[in-house]
Amino acid sequence: MAILLYNIFLWLFRIGASIKALFNAKAQKWVAGRKQLFQKLENAIADNEKIIWFHCASLGEFEQGRPVMEALKKQYNNYKLLLTFFSPSGYEAQQNYLQADWVFYLPMDRSTNAKQWLKIVQPKLVIFVKYEFWYYYLKEIKKQNIPFLLISARFSKDSIFFKWYGNFYRKMLYCYSHIFVQTKESGENLASIDSSIPYSIAGDTRNDRVEQIASSVQANSLIDNFLNGQKAIICGSTWPEDEKMLAAVCANLKNENLRFIIAPHEINKTHLNNLSSLFPNSIFYSALEKNKTADNASVLIIDNVGMLSTVYQYAFASYVGGGLKPNGVHNVLEAAVFYKPVLLGxxxxxxxxxxxxxxxGGGVVVKNAPAFEKKLKEWLTNQADYKKAANAAGQLVQSRIGATQKIVNYIQEKRLLTN
Incomplete structure (x- = not known):
């Protein structure tokens, strides 16, 4: 019964994506990217290649997996790396990722697709990142006895694995050779399902990734010129709820000699036009690239994907979006690693x-514009409190570095790959 419902879900998902593709650019890319996919795969991959296959749902999971990919690529340079994505946002941003030998979409989860995929790829090691549970792929990887790791996994009590109807997904956990969880709590939750499921507490590889970014970040002359020595409030991964609040903050703090840089989560023409109206004294980053002067602009809107993690270097303080709605806040580590305090919903x-x-104390919760303004003014006037919050933010990341090496050590110790 569970498999029947799962197949119905997949069928409805495909139909829905095809219909949505008629009027939605992201859905169009999702559908188009999977056309003639197996033919492209066969043309790209030669027989007898030694392949490590990494799969990420989207861009966020890619950033989690990236330190491990690069560590394995360096350690085992006789292997090639296949990187797959489920979502267009990941594929579009990283289709030219230099450390990967091939980048593809993952075909929809079907028994025939899983068998054909593995027949062509024949991976020596498969690594899925965080949240990917596709029944037919997992089942076939397990059946073929391919070493199979899940990294940076999280298991909270409110997830499907702990629901009365979650047995179908609980069974998938046995397909992995080993699971690396982020926290002790996740490990205990996983063990409560079945203590025989092999797992280790490795931590979150995002800490390693953001530390890599911070240690190699370079200045951006366009942003330097825009700021012109003034303090910057970096607002990352914002949604309309965040942006409405930020518009009020910008208006109320216009005399504080601050500059705001906003990087919205969704980059599309309609949303960018709305932002331009919401922030009348704004300029797009793409306009700066075309040598347009900022004039009296006090708000810079980042209208591209991929810059945010390096833009945080300019923060006096950061606001990480998403926390004003139930889905929750986005990646606070990208901001915290630069030793600057973080505001969040x-x-x-x-x-x-x-x-x-x-x-x-490195992060402060704000529910509305007055709370945002109050905390910002406190940091602007009380240097001791500001430094305390800034140091707490940076030290959090530093205390959690090392997940990547734990995963690589396991692969070495178990001899899952050979030079």
Whole structure:
């Protein structure tokens, strides 16, 4: 019965994506990217290649997997790396990722697709990142006895694995050779399902990734010129709820000699036009690239994907979006690694790194514009409090580095790959 419902879900998903593709650019890319996929795969991959296959749902999971990919590529340079994505946002941003030998979409989860995929690829090691549970792929990888790791996994009590109807997904956990969880709590939750499921507490590889970014970040002359020596408030991964609040903050703090840089989560023409109207004294980053002067602009809107993690270097303080709605806050680590305090909305408790950031004092929860303005003014006038919050943010990341090496050590110790 569960498999029947799963197949119905997949069928409805495909139909829905095809219909949505008629009027939605992202859905169009999702559908188009999977056309003639197996033919492209066969043309690209020669027989007897030694392949490590990494799969990520989207861009966020890619950033989690990236340190491990690059460590394995360096350690085992006789292997080739196949990288797959489920979502267009990941594929579009990383289709030219230099460390991967091939980048493809993952075909829809079907028994025939899984068998054909593995017949062509014949991976020596498969690594899925965080949240990917596709029944037919997992089943076939297990059946073929291919070493199979899940990294940076999280298991919270409110996830499907702990629901009365979650047995179908609980069974998938046995397909992995080993699971690397982010926290002790996730490990205990996983063990409560079945203590025989092999797992290790490795931590979150995002800490390693953001540390890599911070240690090699370079200045951006366009942003330097825009800021012109003034303090910057970096607002990353924002949604309309965040942006409405930020518009009020910008208007109320216009005499504080601040510059705001906003990087919205969704980059599309309609949303960007709305942002331009919401922030009348704004300029797009693409306009700066075309040598347009900022004039009297006090708000810079980042209208591209991929810059945000390096833009955080300019923050006096950062605001990480998503926390004003139930889905929750986005990646606070990208901001915290630069030793600058972080503001975030009240929906953050699903994310252990955000919880820890707030607990340590490096993150402060704000529910509305007045709370945002109050905390910002406190940091602007009280240097001791500001430095305390900034140091707490940076030290959180530093204390959690090392997940990548734990995963690589396991692969070496178990001899899952050979030079």
């Amino acid at each position: 009240p929906y953050f408790e699903k994310y252990n790194e955000a919880v820890a950031l707030v607990k340590r």
